[in-house]
Every structure is written in structure tokens, then in C-alpha cells.
Amino acid sequence: MSMTTKLVDGTGGWLDDRFRGAKGFRTAFRKIFPDHWTFLLGEIALYSFIILLLTGTFLTFWFQPSMTGVVYHGSYKALDGVRMSQAYASTLGISFDVRGGLLMRQIHHWAADLFMAAIFAHMLRIFFTGAYRKPREVNWLIGITMLTLGLLEGLFGYSLPDDLLSGAGLRILEGVIQSIPVVGTYLAFFLFGGAFPGHDIIPRLYILHVLLIPGLLLALITAHLFIMWHQKHTQMPGKGRTDQNVIGAPFYPYFMAKTGAFFFFTFAAVALASTFAQINPVWLYGPYTPVAMSAGSQPDFYMGWLEGALRVMVPWEWNVFGHTFSFNVFIPGLLPLGAIFTGLALWPFLEAWITGDKREHHVNDRPRNAPTRTAIGLAGITFVGVLLLEGANDLIAEHLDISLYTTTRIAQVAVFAAPVIAYIVTKRICLGLQRKDQHLLEHGVETGIIRQLPSGEFIEVTRPVSENAHAVLTSRSQLPTLPSPDSADENGIPAPASRGALGKVRARLHTVLTESVELTTGNGHGGAGGGNGHGQASGDGEPAHAAVPTGGPRGAASGDAGTSSSSGSAAHDGPGHDGPGEQADS
Amino acid sequence: MSETNGHGELPGDGPRPGTHGEPAEQGYPAAAAEAPAGPRRVIGTPPPAQARTLLGRDGPTAQAAPRELPADPSDLGKAKIAERIAATCFIIATLAGIGFIAAYIGLPVHSVDAVLRSNLALGTALSLAMLGLAFGATIWVRNLMPAVELTEPRKPLASAPADRAAFAETFEEGTDASQFVKRPLLRRTLIAATLPLVVAPVVLLRDMGPLPGTSLRHTVWRKGLRLIEDVSNMPIRPSDFSSPGGMITVIPEGYATDDDALAKAATIIIKLRPEELQHPTVLNWTVDGIVAYSKICTHVGCPVSLYEQTTHHILCPCHQSTFDAPRGAQVIFGPAARPLPQLPITTDADGYLVAQSDFHEPVGPSFWERG
Numbered sequence: 001m002s003m004t005t006k007l008v009d010g011t012g013g014w015l016d017d018r019f020r021g022a023k024g025f026r027t028a029f030r031k032i033f034p035d036h037w038t039f040l041l042g043e044i045a046l047y048s049f050i051i052l053l054l055t056g057t058f059l060t061f062w063f064q065p066s067m068t069g070v071v072y073h074g075s076y077k078a079l080d081g082v083r084m085s086q087a088y089a090s091t092l093g094i095s096f097d098v099r100g101g102l103l104m105r106q107i108h109h110w111a112a113d114l115f116m117a118a119i120f121a122h123m124l125r126i127f128f129t130g131a132y133r134k135p136r137e138v139n140w141l142i143g144i145t146m147l148t149l150g151l152l153e154g155l156f157g158y159s160l161p162d163d164l165l166s167g168a169g170l171r172i173l174e175g176v177i178q179s180i181p182v183v184g185t186y187l188a189f190f191l192f193g194g195a196f197p198g199h200d201i202i203p204r205l206y207i208l209h210v211l212l213i214p215g216l217l218l219a220l221i222t223a224h225l226f227i228m229w230h231q232k233h234t235q236m237p238g239k240g241r242t243d244q245n246v247i248g249a250p251f252y253p254y255f256m257a258k259t260g261a262f263f264f265f266t267f268a269a270v271a272l273a274s275t276f277a278q279i280n281p282v283w284l285y286g287p288y289t290p291v292a293m294s295a296g297s298q299p300d301f302y303m304g305w306l307e308g309a310l311r312v313m314v315p316w317e318w319n320v321f322g323h324t325f326s327f328n329v330f331i332p333g334l335l336p337l338g339a340i341f342t343g344l345a346l347w348p349f350l351e352a353w354i355t356g357d358k359r360e361h362h363v364n365d366r367p368r369n370a371p372t373r374t375a376i377g378l379a380g381i382t383f384v385g386v387l388l389l390e391g392a393n394d395l396i397a398e399h400l401d402i403s404l405y406t407t408t409r410i411a412q413v414a415v416f417a418a419p420v421i422a423y424i425v426t427k428r429i430c431l432g433l434q435r436k437d438q439h440l441l442e443h444g445v446e447t448g449i450i451r452q453l454p455s456g457e458f459i460e461v462t463r464p465v466s467e468n469a470h471a472v473l474t475s476r477s478q479l480p481t482l483p484s485p486d487s488a489d490e491n492g493i494p495a496p497a498s499r500g501a502l503g504k505v506r507a508r509l510h511t512v513l514t515e516s517v518e519l520t521t522g523n524g525h526g527g528a529g530g531g532n533g534h535g536q537a538s539g540d541g542e543p544a545h546a547a548v549p550t551g552g553p554r555g556a557a558s559g560d561a562g563t564s565s566s567s568g569s570a571a572h573d574g575p576g577h578d579g580p581g582e583q584a585d586s
Numbered sequence: 587m588s589e590t591n592g593h594g595e596l597p598g599d600g601p602r603p604g605t606h607g608e609p610a611e612q613g614y615p616a617a618a619a620e621a622p623a624g625p626r627r628v629i630g631t632p633p634p635a636q637a638r639t640l641l642g643r644d645g646p647t648a649q650a651a652p653r654e655l656p657a658d659p660s661d662l663g664k665a666k667i668a669e670r671i672a673a674t675c676f677i678i679a680t681l682a683g684i685g686f687i688a689a690y691i692g693l694p695v696h697s698v699d700a701v702l703r704s705n706l707a708l709g710t711a712l713s714l715a716m717l718g719l720a721f722g723a724t725i726w727v728r729n730l731m732p733a734v735e736l737t738e739p740r741k742p743l744a745s746a747p748a749d750r751a752a753f754a755e756t757f758e759e760g761t762d763a764s765q766f767v768k769r770p771l772l773r774r775t776l777i778a779a780t781l782p783l784v785v786a787p788v789v790l791l792r793d794m795g796p797l798p799g800t801s802l803r804h805t806v807w808r809k810g811l812r813l814i815e816d817v818s819n820m821p822i823r824p825s826d827f828s829s830p831g832g833m834i835t836v837i838p839e840g841y842a843t844d845d846d847a848l849a850k851a852a853t854i855i856i857k858l859r860p861e862e863l864q865h866p867t868v869l870n871w872t873v874d875g876i877v878a879y880s881k882i883c884t885h886v887g888c889p890v891s892l893y894e895q896t897t898h899h900i901l902c903p904c905h906q907s908t909f910d911a912p913r914g915a916q917v918i919f920g921p922a923a924r925p926l927p928q929l930p931i932t933t934d935a936d937g938y939l940v941a942q943s944d945f946h947e948p949v950g951p952s953f954w955e956r957g
Contacts, residue, residue, distance in 0.1 A: 030654075032738040069843065075696040083843060099695050102705045103712070135743050168888055171849075172904065175886025175951035185802065185953045189795040195802070196849050196887070200795075232740055240737070247737045250655065254731060261723035268716035275709025290849035291816055291835055291881065293889045295903040310886065310921060311905045317923035322957040328921045329886055329951065362740060394906065404906060405919050 029252035034235035038129075041122035043259060047266040048115035049221065055108040056210065062098055064090040065160065065206035067199045076283050084162075084287035087202050091161040091282055106274035112154050113279075114270060116302040119147050123344075127377050129364035130477070131234045133357070137348045139227045144345050146220050149213050154302055156209040161280075162202055165297050167288025170201060172310070179329035197290065234364050237475030239468040243362045296394055305384045308391030309336045312411045336387060340380065354509045356480045368437070369476050371430035372513045375423040382422035386414045427515075434517035437473045440465055442520070479514050656732040668729030672722040679718025686711035798955070803948045805838075805851040807929060812839040813855065813878070813939040821938040824874045827857040833893035833900065835881060838941070850949055852881035852889055853929050855939070856911050858898065866914035871930035873939060878929040879915045880949040883907055885922035887951045900926070923952070 016022050066086035072079050074089065075096040094101040123143060126132050132140035155173070159166045174196045177188040193200030235241050235248070249255060273279075285294070299307050309332035318325040351373065352358065367374040389396065390411035397404040444462035451461050465473060659665045689707035694700050745753075766773055812821045816835040819842055833856050841847040860875040867877060879900070881889045888904035898911040899918065907920030915926035927949050930942035948956055 030736075030738075032736055076698065096698070096701050097696055099690050099693070099704060100708050101695075102701055103708050106705075106709075168904065171888060172886045178951055178953045179886075181954055183954075185798045185955060188953075189798045190791065191795070193795045195798075195846055197845050198795075231743060232738075243740070245737050245739050247735060249734055250736060254727065254734070257723055257727045257731065261720050261727060264716045264720035264723065268713050268720055271709055271713040271716055275706060275713055288845075290845055291837065291852045291889055293891045293903050295892060297903060307905075313921045315907075315917055315921055315923040317952060319957055323954055324952045324956040326923070326952040328923050332921075360743065394903075408906065408920075 029250065031229070031251040031255075032232075032246050032248045033251060033255040034233055034241075034246055034248035036236045038125045039233065040262060041118055041125055043262050044118035044266055045115055045122055046221065046225075047263045048111045048118055048270070049217065050263070051111040051267055051270055052108060052115060053214065055104045055111065056214075058104045059094060059101075059108060060210055062090055062094045062101065063087070063160070063206075065203045067162065067197070067202050079283065079286065082287060085202070087160060087162040088282070088287045091163070095283060103271075103274055106279050107270055108157075109279045110270045110273045110277075112157060113300060113302075114266070116150055116154060116300075119143075119150055120302070123147060124377065124381070127344075127347075128367040128370075128374055129234070129236075130361065130370060130373065131364050132348045133361040134348075134352065135231055135360050136227075136234075139224055139231075140348055141345055142220050142224050142227070144341060146217060146224070148341060149217055149220070151302055153209060153213045153217070154300060156205040156213070158280075158300060158303075159205050160202060160209060161282045162288050163282035164285040164288050164292065164294065166282075167197065167290070168293055168297060169299060169303075171196060171290070172307075176310075176329055176333035179326035179333065181323075181325060181330070184330075197288070232362070234362050237363050237366065237472045239471040241363055241471070243360060246362070296398070298392055298395070301388070304391035305387035306333065306337060306391075308387035308389065308393070308411070309333070311393060312387065312390045312408060312415055314412070336383075340384065343380070351513065354506055354513050356510070357477070361477060363475060365477055366472070366475065368430040368433040369516065371427045371434070372515055374430050375427040378426040379419035379423040383415065383419045386411055386418050390415075431515070431517055434519075438517055438519060441470070441473050474519065476516075476519055654736060655734055659730060659732040665730050668725050672725040672730070675718045675722030675725065677718075679715045679722065682711045682714035682718060686715060798953075802850075802950070802953055802956070805944055805949060806841055806844075806847045807838055807851055807853075807941045807944045809941065809943050810934060811941045812934070813837075813853065813931065813941065814839045814842070816852075822855070823937050824876055824933060824939065825937075827876065830857050830859055830862075830875065830895075832856075832895060835889075835891075836878070836939075849887075850882060853878050854881045854890065854893075854900070855931075856893065856898070856900075858912055862898070862912045864913050866916070866925075867912065868914075868928055868930070871928055871942065873931055873933055876931070876939070877911065878931045878939075879909070879911075879926040880929065880945060881926075882950040883922060884917075884924040884926060884949075885920070885951060890926065 892901040907922030
């Protein structure tokens with residue numbers, strides 16, 4: 001009896017006697033997971049989170065979340081005799097007196113940065129491929145919630161060591177909360193247990209950081225994964241892939257092994273960074289004091305755009321009836337965050353309403369095939385990007401030798417202008433790429449072969465795209481058509497969907513959102529070689545093209561045979577010509 | 587039997603990939619020798635129709651279902667090489683893991699240099715262990731596990747209408763049985779009973795902090811309180827400034843360890859030529875060209891820590907609000923909306939700088955009640 005059989009019959013049998021899991025587990029083990037490199041982005045976030053849980057637990061064994069003042073007499077001689085909080089002193093202790101403590105601290109910090117970066121990247125992938133569409137709107141909302149929680153979790157964790165920079169971050173947080181009209185002062189006093197800094201904020205942030213928010217994240221991650229499992233993963237367009245199937249490799253052993261390997265890659269990347277790239281050396285910053293601040297201080301990147309928003313704002317404040325509206329603080333502090341996150345959360349529903357698309361989608365969009373969505377996404381990225389750069393404007397000014405004020409003035413214009421430019425440029429690029437796809441479908445892939453016809457005419461030999469590339473190129477979400485905004489039937493009565501102010505707005509938005517290059521199919525492809533009829537015998541002055549037929553998928557033996565037997569010239573059709581057809585796969 | 591061929595005795599192991607026409611014995615003699623003879627099926631072709639099953643059947647016949655996954659990769663020679671490379675990766679990971687433990691035991695900490703050495707050793711060992719596992723597992727998956735691409739149908743996510751109707755019926759029956767709808771008195775009193783409990787947790791948070799009151803309007807500065815240099819903790823005489831110079835951070839005497847007090851009372855003093863001081867600086871609040879401003883930025887409260895002597899500009903390092911020192915610290919640039927409040931100073935009987943009073947307006951960031 002083999003080892004496997006023993007395991008299944010023995011342990012498996014014991015468990016199955018109690019849980020009746022054989023059928024469910026068989027289905028689960030055979031569950032098909034489609035493959036694409038961008039599907040790994042969410043996995044990076046998941047594995048960073050696991051690394052954060054492991055290293056974070058280690059750190060709690062020594063960290064003391066207390067603001068009680070102590071005089072330091074530890075291993076770090078440069079701060080000997082300096083008054084500091086217990087939180088800061090215990091952080092120094094973890095760094096200098098616990099073996100592996102510095103490594104774990106650095107892994108924790110790098111993993112946090114990677115966690116946020118991976119979430120951003122994962123979210124952008126979902127956005128640009130339309131993977132948030134029905135039936136995945138709920139998972140999209142869970143993702144947005146986790147992103148928000150991740151921002152808070154990072155901010156709170158960054159604040160715990162009570163070094164100069166983290167304390168300054170808290171001071172800014174306090175200033176922003178205090179600027180909220182009506183309730184701001186009260187919120188700040190309740191959060192900090194009185195006036196800044198008080199003695200409560202670090203213990204309070206600690207319990208939020210190590211229990212409440214990770215607990216919520218864990219619950220949401222579980223829901224996120226369960227929903228993904230239940231609804232099955234989306235797949236990228238390709239040959240045979242439809243909204244009714246999922247093509248890939250089974251969970252056991254393929255996905256299990258791949259994702260396990262990927263966990264180790266993620267951990268290795270974080271460990272390498274933590275070994276060779278110092279992060280947050282709090283001992284160099286010194287303990288927090290409300291009296292001092294160093295120049296060139298930056299928050300972690302995921303907070304950088306909010307920092308930039310504070311910097312880019314104009315000094316705008318109102319005093320009305322004895323009350324102060326600090327527009328200069330609460331607009332940049334709350335508006336970009338609120339606008340971006342609310343916009344992200346509402347987008348799937350807004351898009352579905354505008355397009356009228358209520359069907360399930362399981363094959364992802366290629367970003368170019370949703371030009372307006374892609375352009376909006378790029379505009380958003382540009383907006384956040386400008387703010388992020390402005391958040392580091394002092395470093396930019398120093399290293400590029402630009403006046404500090406100039407960088408801010410540029411950002412003040414760019415924060416409005418750059419997203420508009422990004423929108424227009426992106427949309428043009430998308431439409432251009434669609435035309436290129438259309439061209440490939442119509443005329444096939446250029447082979448680089450020139451042939452002379454008996455009539456003396458020279459023609460360029462092209463070859464239809466591969467079956468898989470054809471499937472990719474023609475994959476478009478067919479959107480329902482709404483009547484045009486000004487449409488009316490012969491009696492002058494507008495269509496029901498475009499009636500009323502809201503209907504008119506919707507119809508106009510529909511026109512913008514669904515702008516695409518018309519896709520004509522049915523040529524440029526086909527094993528019979530007849531699909532691409534341009535120029536063969538027409539002689540009408542059209543650009544001359546000839547089709548070199550291929551059969552079957554690229555790389556299959558039968559396909560190659562078909563090519564070489566069809567015409568002499570195709571014998572030159574080496575692997576080097578596969579380029580354009582293969583590019584379309586990505 | 588080698589571990590990669592653990593399935594060798596299972597029925598259905600017979601179909602071996604033979605796409606390249608080479609006998610399997612060449613690459614993997616052990617596997618081939620033990621494989622039972624059976625009908626050979628080419629990968630990618632459908633199995634005989636009568637043997638097709640989607641899910642496992644009950645009884646022993648389930649075992650006879652044909653494989654969907656081939657047992658071995660198509661190129662066993664390549665697989666053998668891949669196996670050796672992957673095993674080497676795992677051996678490296680093992681050694682690195684042992685190295686990690688050795689570094690933990692062998693390398694002390696307790697000084698900056700020692701910590702950096704320990705970090706380098708532990709981190710390198712950990713990274714190598716992880717990389718070894720990662721590369722080993724990846725090579726295993728890509729080269730040893732036979733390539734497969736299977737298709738699974740998606741069922742529509744929505745339930746069948748009959749199921750929905752059945753659920754609606756069940757729900758309705760349950761609701762009826764619960765009497766929740768039929769008895770409004772019961773329903774409304776139940777809802778009323780939960781409402782205070784929804785508000786209670788919010789009320790419970792009330793004691794998280796005191797009410798602000800007027801605390802943001804005052805600092806600990808008062809008449810006669812000496813200005814102490816922040817680092818040396820020494821009082822300051824106007825004559826200590828030999829000539830107009832830099833910016834000095836001062837704190838109220840006796841509050842050097844009181845962060846709550848310092849968060850509002852931190853002050854900067856700047857020595858200018860008396861004739862340089864202009865409106866709206868209050869000249870009566872200066873001593874011999876020495877002017878004192880709150881150090882807490884009026885934007886979001888960072889300490890304004892940078893001073894440019896040639897232009898007399900005070901700069902906040904956080905968001906770059908810039909204040910004009912000779913002109914009442916008015917805002918020249920940046921997001922701050924108000925000048926830094928000026929602290930009235932004079933000298934006491936011993937000639938040391940002291941405060942004339944508290945600041946005459948709230949220091950630091952704006953707040954709703956500030957007005």
C-alpha cells in the first residue's frame with residue numbers, strides 16, 4: 001500500500017467518519033484556477049498580511065505601549081540618559097537587545113509597505129480589467145474597506161514607536177481632526193484623552209493596531225477569499241474562455257504548490273529588503289518631543305498623497321460668527337480621501353447604471369477595450385500621483401535644485417490639469433490600440449515577406465493571427481445599446497430610457513462611457529486561408545495583402561505543418577515572426 | 587519506489603505520455619517498470635465515453651474513473667534534471683535554516699555594530715531559506731508536475747426560480763410562525779428596546795477624554811515666567827546675543843519634562859536689529875530687537891524649526907508654511923492661514939528674558955471654537 005493510499009484511508013477516513021468531507025474535498029481539490037501574472041497581486045497582499053501577523057505577534061512580546069517617561073540607560077549609547085517614553089525605550093530594546101528583533105521590526109515595516117502597495121496594485125488590476133462587475137461588486141466593496149483599514153492600520157502602527165517622526169505624524173493627525181467643523185475639537189480630545197499629546201494615545205492606537213483592525217481585516221479577508229472561491233476566479237480573455245467556463249489548472253496540486261511557492265517568494269523579498277535596506281531607523285530620529293522637528297520628514301508612501309494634499313492647499317480659512325472653518329486643513333485632509341474612496345465604492349454601480357449592463361462577467365476586459373474607464377482610472381492615478389510627489393516636494397526641490405515654492409505652485413496647477421490630460425491621452429491611446437487590434441484582425445500579422453505576383457505587382461505577405469490571439473483581440477464585452485440622447489421615434493416621443501433629466505444625463509454618459517472603435521470580425525483568420533481576402537486578386541489599388549494560412553493553435557505541430565505546406569514563401573516564416581500575434585496574448 | 591511516483595500502484599496509472607515517441611524507460615526506468623500495462627491514451631484526447639464521470643461515484647467503481655491529470659510530465663529526462671535542481675534548492679534552504687539558528691545562537695547583540703552583524707546574518711539566512719523554498723517549489727510545479735489545462739463549467743450564480751420561490755415560502759412561513767408581522771405591539775416594543783442599546787456604546791465613550799473647554803486658548807506662559815533655552819535649560823539674557831543671529835527654541839522654566847505644556851508653550855526667539863522690526867510686530871512685546879513667537883505652526887501644529895537668517899523667514903519643515911519674522915510672523919507662503927502668535931517678553935530684575943503674559947491668542951492649529 002502506498003503512502004498516499006494510507007494517508008487517504010487512514011487519516012482521511014478518520015476525519016471523514018466525523019465530517020463527511022470526501023465529496024466536498026474532492027470538488028475543492030479539482031477546483032480550476034485560471035492563471036495570469038496579475039492574479040498574483042492579491043496574493044502578495046494576503047501573504048504580506050500573514051507576515052505582518054507573524055512578525056507583529058513577535059514584536060508585541062517586548063513592546064510596551066506606554067507613554068510613561070523613563071530615562072534610557074540601554075545598549076544604544078547615543079541616547080544614554082535621555083528622557084523618553086516607555087514605548088520608545090522598548091522599541092530601542094527590541095532593536096538592540098532582542099536577537100532578531102531589528103530584523104523582525106524591519107520585516108514588519110517592509111511587509112506593511114508591501115501590503116499597501118500590493119492592495120493598490122491589486123485594486124488597479126481589478127478596476128482596469130472590469131473584474132469588479134457583476135457578480136463581484138460585494139467583493140470590490142470588501143476590498144475598498146480593507147484598503148481603508150489598511151491605511152489606518154499602517155498609520156497607527158507607524159505612530160506606536162513614539163519617535164520624533166511618528167509623534168509628528170500624530171500631531172498632524174490631531175491638527176487635521178481638530179479642523180473638522182463643529183465636532184473636530186471634541187473628536188481630538190476624545191481620541192487623545194485630552195490635549196495633545198497626553199498619555200493615552202499610544203495605548204489606544206496599540207489596541208486598535210494589534211487587535212481591532214487586524215481582527216476586522218482577518219474577517220474581511222476570509223470573506224473576500226470565500227466569495228472569490230464561491231464565485232470562481234475571473235479569467236483573462238483567450239481561446240475557449242467564456243463567461244460560462246473557467247480554464248486553468250486544478251487547486252490540488254497545481255494552485256496549492258504555486259501559491260505556496262509564491263508565499264516564499266513574498267517572504268524572501270521582504271526578508272531581503274529587511275536585510276539590506278534599512279527602514280525606519282527610529283534610534284536615529286530620537287524620542288518624540290513637541291519642541292523639535294527635522295526637515296525632510298516623510299510619511300510612508302501610502303500616506304504620502306494625503307501629506308501632499310496638505311502641502312498643496314492654499315491658506316484658506318473663514319471666521320464666521322465666532323467659528324473657524326479651516327478649509328486649508330480639512331479640505332485636503334478629508335476631501336481627496338473621501339472623494340477617491342467614495343468614487344471607487346460607487347463606480348461599479350454607476351457604470352452598470354450608465355451602460356445598462358446587468359449580466360454576469362467572468363472574462364476580464366482588456367483595459368483598451370474600455371477606453372473611458374481606463375482613462376478615468378489613469379486620471380485618478382495621476383491625481384494621487386501628483387499629490388504623492390507634492391508630499392515629497394522638499395526632497396524633489398533639494399535634489400532637482402528647484403525652488404521649494406515652485407514645486408508647490410506647479411503641483412497646485414498639476415493637481416487639476418494633469419488628471420484631465422491623463423484622461424484625454426489615455427483615451428486616445430486606448431482607441432489607438434483598438435484600431436491596431438482591428439488592423440491585425442483585418443489584415444493579419446505582417447510576416448516581413450514581400451512576394452511578386454505574376455502580374456509584376458509586389459505584395460506584402462500577412463498571416464492571420466493565431467487562434468488564441470484572435471480570441472484575445474475579439475474579446476469585447478458586448479454592451480447593451482441605449483437609445484441616443486436625442487433619439488425619438490417617428491412621432492417625436494423619446495425612448496423611455498432617455499426620458500427626463502436623469503435619463504438624458506444617463507444617455508449622454510452612456511455615449512461617453514461606451515466610446516469604442518467598432519470591431520468588425522470575420523476576416524483575417526481561419527485555417528482555410530480564405531479569410532483574408534485583401535489584395536489577392538482585386539487589383540483595385542487597395543494596399544496589397546496576402547494571407548498565409550495557419551491551422552490550429554500556435555506551436556501545435558499540425559499548425560506548423562499547415563503553414564509550411566501552404567506556400568513556398570511561408571517556409572521563411574520562422575519563430576521570429578510570432579511577435580505581434582503573441583503580444584496580443586498579454 | 588521513488589516518492590515522485592507514489593501513485594504507481596493505483597489503477598489508471600497506466601496511460602503514460604508518449605508524445606515524443608521515446609520510451610518512458612529511458613527517462614524513468616523505475617516508474618515504467620512498476621506501471622501496470624494498460625490501454626495507452628494520448629494526453630489531450632478524451633477518455634472512452636462510458637468511463638467519463640464528473641464527480642466521484644459511490645462504491646469501488648469510483649476508483650476506476652480515468653485520470654484527468656497525467657501522472658508524470660511529458661519529458662521525463664527534463665523532469666529528472668528539474669528534480670535535481672529543485673532538491674538542490676531545498677538543500678540550500680535547509681542549510682540556510684540551520685544557518686539562521688546558528689546565527690541566532692552565535693551572534694550577540696547589545697551594540698549597534700553587533701546588531702547590524704546579527705541582522706545581516708539572520709536576514710541573509712532567512713532570505714536564502716525562503717528563496718530556496720520558493721525556487722525549489724516553482725521548479726517543481728513548472729517542470730515536474732505534468733502540464734494540464736482543464737475546463738470547468740460555471741453554473742449561473744443565481745438560484746433556480748423554483749429554489750428562490752421555495753426559500754421565499756420558507757421565509758414567509760417562518761415569519762408567520764414568529765408572529766413578528768402580525769403583532770405590531772410586540773414588534774415595535776422590541777425595536778424600541780434595542781434603540782437605547784445602540785446609543786449606549788457611543789455614550790460609554792464619553793469619558794475617553796475631557797471636554798476641550800478653553801484649554802486650547804491658554805498656555806502655561808504667565809507674567810514673569812523665565813524663557814529657558816531648550817537644550818541647556820539655562821535662562822537667557824539679551825546680552826547673550828552678541829549680534830543678530832539665528833533662531834533659539836525656548837520653553838517656560840519648570841516645564842522641561844511636561845510634554846502637554848510644551849506642545850502649546852514651545853516658543854522661538856529671534857534677535858533682529860531693532861529697526862528691522864515692523865508692523866504688525868508689537869514692539870512693546872520685544873526686548874532690544876528680540877522677538878518671541880509661538881513655535882507651534884498655525885497649520886497643523888508641527889514645530890516651526892527652520893530659520894533663514896538672510897531673509898528672516900521662519901519655515902515649518904512639515905508643510906513648508908513660511909512666516910516673516912520682522913513683520914509679526916505673517917504668512918508668506920504655504921498652507922498656514924494665520925501668523926505665529928507673538929509672546930510678549932521683557933526682562934526681569936536679574937536681566938533675564940521673561941514673559942509679560944500668556945499669548946494673547948490661541949496658539950497652534952485652528953479649531954472650530956477658535957473664532
